[in-house]
Amino acid sequence: MKGFCLTLLTCLVWGVAVAQFEKNYVPAPLQDTIPPATLATLKAKLAADKARVAEPSKEVSNYIKELYDKRANFVIDQFNEDYILTDETLSPYLQSVLNNIYAANPALPRETKVYAHRSEAVNAMSYGEGTIAFTLGLLSRMETEAQVAFVLCHELAHYHTHHSDLKAAEVARFLFDPETKKKVKEIEKNEFGQYTRLTKLVGSFGMSITRHGRDKEFEADSLALRYYLNTTYDLQAPVRTLEILDSADVEPFRTNLDLRKHFDFKAYPFKERWLTYAPSNTWHANEDADSLHTHPSCTRRIVAIKRQLLTAQGANRKAIDYGTEQSDAMRRRSEFEIAVSRYHFGNYGRGLFLYLALAERYPENAYVHAMIGQGLYQLYWYQKNHELGKVLSLPDARFEENYDRYLSFVHTLRLMELASLSYYYSSTQRERFGVQEDLLYACWLSSKTEVSQSDPGKIKTEYIANFPQGRYLSKMK
Amino acid sequence: MKKSIFLLCLIGCLWQTATAQTLSKTVTGDVKVRNTGAILQNGQVKGYYTFYNLEKQDRKNNNYMLSVTDENLREINSVNIVRPNSYLLMDASFNGEAFGFLFYDMRERTLEIIGYDRTLKETNKVTKTLKNKYANAMYAYIAQGHEPMQSFLIAVPNKGFMYYGIKEESKSDFEVEFYDNTMKRSWTSFGPDDKFDFETAMEAFQDEQYVGSTIIKRTSVLSSDIDIDLLVQNIGDGKTVFRIPMESTKYKMMLAKVFFDKAKQQFTIFGEYFDKNENVIKNQSQGFIAVVVDMKGKIVSERTNSWTADINKLVAAKDKETFEDTNILFHDFVRTSDGQIFAIGEQYRRGGNPMTGMRILVYNLVVFQFDADFSIKKLHVFEKDKNAFTFPQGFIIASAKMLSYVAKSMNAFDFQFLQTSADKNTFVVNYINYDREKGQKAKNVLGSVIYTPEKVFAVDKLPLTRSSTEYYVYPAKEGYVMVSEYFKKEKRIDNRLEKLNY
Numbered sequence A: 001m002k003g004f005c006l007t008l009l010t011c012l013v014w015g016v017a018v019a020q021f022e023k024n025y026v027p028a029p030l031q032d033t034i035p036p037a038t039l040a041t042l043k044a045k046l047a048a049d050k051a052r053v054a055e056p057s058k059e060v061s062n063y064i065k066e067l068y069d070k071r072a073n074f075v076i077d078q079f080n081e082d083y084i085l086t087d088e089t090l091s092p093y094l095q096s097v098l099n100n101i102y103a104a105n106p107a108l109p110r111e112t113k114v115y116a117h118r119s120e121a122v123n124a125m126s127y128g129e130g131t132i133a134f135t136l137g138l139l140s141r142m143e144t145e146a147q148v149a150f151v152l153c154h155e156l157a158h159y160h161t162h163h164s165d166l167k168a169a170e171v172a173r174f175l176f177d178p179e180t181k182k183k184v185k186e187i188e189k190n191e192f193g194q195y196t197r198l199t200k201l202v203g204s205f206g207m208s209i210t211r212h213g214r215d216k217e218f219e220a221d222s223l224a225l226r227y228y229l230n231t232t233y234d235l236q237a238p239v240r241t242l243e244i245l246d247s248a249d250v251e252p253f254r255t256n257l258d259l260r261k262h263f264d265f266k267a268y269p270f271k272e273r274w275l276t277y278a279p280s281n282t283w284h285a286n287e288d289a290d291s292l293h294t295h296p297s298c299t300r301r302i303v304a305i306k307r308q309l310l311t312a313q314g315a316n317r318k319a320i321d322y323g324t325e326q327s328d329a330m331r332r333r334s335e336f337e338i339a340v341s342r343y344h345f346g347n348y349g350r351g352l353f354l355y356l357a358l359a360e361r362y363p364e365n366a367y368v369h370a371m372i373g374q375g376l377y378q379l380y381w382y383q384k385n386h387e388l389g390k391v392l393s394l395p396d397a398r399f400e401e402n403y404d405r406y407l408s409f410v411h412t413l414r415l416m417e418l419a420s421l422s423y424y425y426s427s428t429q430r431e432r433f434g435v436q437e438d439l440l441y442a443c444w445l446s447s448k449t450e451v452s453q454s455d456p457g458k459i460k461t462e463y464i465a466n467f468p469q470g471r472y473l474s475k476m477k
Numbered sequence B: 001m002k003k004s005i006f007l008l009c010l011i012g013c014l015w016q017t018a019t020a021q022t023l024s025k026t027v028t029g030d031v032k033v034r035n036t037g038a039i040l041q042n043g044q045v046k047g048y049y050t051f052y053n054l055e056k057q058d059r060k061n062n063n064y065m066l067s068v069t070d071e072n073l074r075e076i077n078s079v080n081i082v083r084p085n086s087y088l089l090m091d092a093s094f095n096g097e098a099f100g101f102l103f104y105d106m107r108e109r110t111l112e113i114i115g116y117d118r119t120l121k122e123t124n125k126v127t128k129t130l131k132n133k134y135a136n137a138m139y140a141y142i143a144q145g146h147e148p149m150q151s152f153l154i155a156v157p158n159k160g161f162m163y164y165g166i167k168e169e170s171k172s173d174f175e176v177e178f179y180d181n182t183m184k185r186s187w188t189s190f191g192p193d194d195k196f197d198f199e200t201a202m203e204a205f206q207d208e209q210y211v212g213s214t215i216i217k218r219t220s221v222l223s224s225d226i227d228i229d230l231l232v233q234n235i236g237d238g239k240t241v242f243r244i245p246m247e248s249t250k251y252k253m254m255l256a257k258v259f260f261d262k263a264k265q266q267f268t269i270f271g272e273y274f275d276k277n278e279n280v281i282k283n284q285s286q287g288f289i290a291v292v293v294d295m296k297g298k299i300v301s302e303r304t305n306s307w308t309a310d311i312n313k314l315v316a317a318k319d320k321e322t323f324e325d326t327n328i329l330f331h332d333f334v335r336t337s338d339g340q341i342f343a344i345g346e347q348y349r350r351g352g353n354p355m356t357g358m359r360i361l362v363y364n365l366v367v368f369q370f371d372a373d374f375s376i377k378k379l380h381v382f383e384k385d386k387n388a389f390t391f392p393q394g395f396i397i398a399s400a401k402m403l404s405y406v407a408k409s410m411n412a413f414d415f416q417f418l419q420t421s422a423d424k425n426t427f428v429v430n431y432i433n434y435d436r437e438k439g440q441k442a443k444n445v446l447g448s449v450i451y452t453p454e455k456v457f458a459v460d461k462l463p464l465t466r467s468s469t470e471y472y473v474y475p476a477k478e479g480y481v482m483v484s485e486y487f488k489k490e491k492r493i494d495n496r497l498e499k500l501n502y
């Protein structure tokens, strides 16, 4: 009986979560500059970090401090360039999970803060100065809060074992090592084979860094598990998280887009020619070498974690929280925000693909359709200026097939076809959804193309009448 | 460009200049040969190669990197090759199965052909010594940064490669070789031992069964009296199918292009024509001619369009004046799948004088459209800004026609290259319009004249105002051009594809 109730409850909860995204979406606000309080904290931390550096060699000390400066500036830039989300949903959610971990590990000083990061890559980073970034790509793949918690434990472990600081020291010591200096001199002295010998020297150091990096991953996992076991999260999440990371290369959305369904209009029918797909068959060398894994295989990490879990206590733990309203909403929100971010950073090609994929799952979402209309216009505009290459990738058989097909499709479109798609898509969706802010803007954009039969002035008037404080107002000139 | 067969007949007149410069140049000096190029298969771009010096290996050799990308500029593979520091990459091709690269060693005066499979694994290499002074001078001329006058290594789809060279033990007779996919020689043929001591072969077409070559023959290097033949050989054994003079019953031809109609088993030779007693490289032509020959080399039909009777009357009123004031140099001919032929040329006029320096003024791009039955249908004029080129001092060339040929070899014309789509329904003519007297930094436009699927012309203009030191435009996959920019300070090369608008 209990089982039945739980299933029913899960279904109901799921329904609620979906409803949030069914009809519309309001993107997270963009942070223009780093909040002053955050900046102050980062600066204070930087000063403290630098004060701690005590290498016997002054050169090495100075270089490490320089690296700390660079690291701090990098983090500040991440804020200023809008990569860090300071929204009211995703980052606070991550922070609440981090707080749970700290609460369960009172010995740890609360020196870190976590933020969602506007990247599609499946990753989390501990910058080393106290900031942890959790990518939207990873968040969109997290099935439970416990999985998020394990990732955070892992990043916390990196922080509290000073992995970033140690790496900085390692680089500095290598560069100012008398032995290195001697080797560089020798290379400079003899003009023959310089490139090869320099590559070898740098390469062997890089190898040792990578090797250390891999060791540190195991070390972080091991420590992370200790933090994690102090919480009440379930025992399955650690292994499952590593499995998710292991399959990071596999796109979550793999079915081919139904391009004909999206782009067939009464007044502008779909053209068969657009579907021509001939993946580059020039040659296929080096496919294996190409997919060289930069991250250590998770399989070995899973084995190590499992061994450690053998002795773990199963009592007093929360049940696996699959499909809770909160984690489900976070996942979906992340998927939307990835697409939002792609547009924001000017990658209209990838962004449009993601919105089309969203449209197949949320066909009634007016925002998604509006963004498709806007994206088509942007592609048209860049193509008109011969800059399409800046915002749209070239096809590549190494991409997931659905994306490669989509890229081939867009590249096949001629300028007026792009203009037409942008125009007919936006006007068709407008007939469907009526007045919606993002959609009105999409209509206004496409009304400026050569193929338009609408008056941009009229659309603008309508926009102002409906959205006197609209966020596109400044762009409609 | 590379296919412009007519440039070779100039070798005589450029001769002295070329040899003199080679001698005065230190071999390791700054050689301007482009080290990036498109890899073509059946006229379609399948990728690009880059050949550059990674480092000095020892006193005599460099460690070079040969890198190959696909048509979307993604690196496929790269190989290191250690060769003398006087090595230059002359030609590259891909035939669907294998790569062929032709290198020239300026110091040792040797040629090397290296074959690679499609993953860039070496299959074989062939070395040739260049004792022949004419052969040497030809390569040395290119090494100085001049446009190659022909392609040396031609891909024969899936079968192998044709090599066009000069026979060692001859004054300057041709040597045509066929190599299979593993770069093993299958057959060789030479220019016959006759009174024509200067006999040059250039690729005309490649098919699964036959290869065609254009043969230009002269009795002496300085002779401007030339004869042109068409040689068709079996790809399997090199046996001659036929060799005929490129002429009709009444006229002789120049600047001709050969189209093989596989279905009909016929060849169409299309080009400008002259009276048989006229000098084809000094005089202006009488008009255009299409000669159809069968597999025995026998003329099946011929059709002329003369300037006076057929062409001039099609000149639009607004273009009359420029047509009267200028001559036209035809760069290339293209035949679309519906049988139409298009002749692509640029208007030019001779300027300056031998005292102050000869100049050539280049005007509009013109496209002559011929029906499938070879009668002229329409003249299209695409206006572009005038461009002037001043020849190095000491150039004394009497005829305007001759001057245009020399100008072409010095890159004085705007025309860059022509690309036909794989289905042969459309084509694109690319030109770069810039003020040569002010250099690349001045106003700079890449123009593309596109014959669209709707069978009309569209023009796309792409401004090339860039911060780079130098740039080049290369052919690319259908509907694109590849722009390569070189930034001297950063020692960086940026390659990117630009999609054309039409």
Ligand SMILES: [Zn+2]
Residues within 6 Å of the ligand: A154, A158, A217, A220
């Ligand atoms: Zn880690």
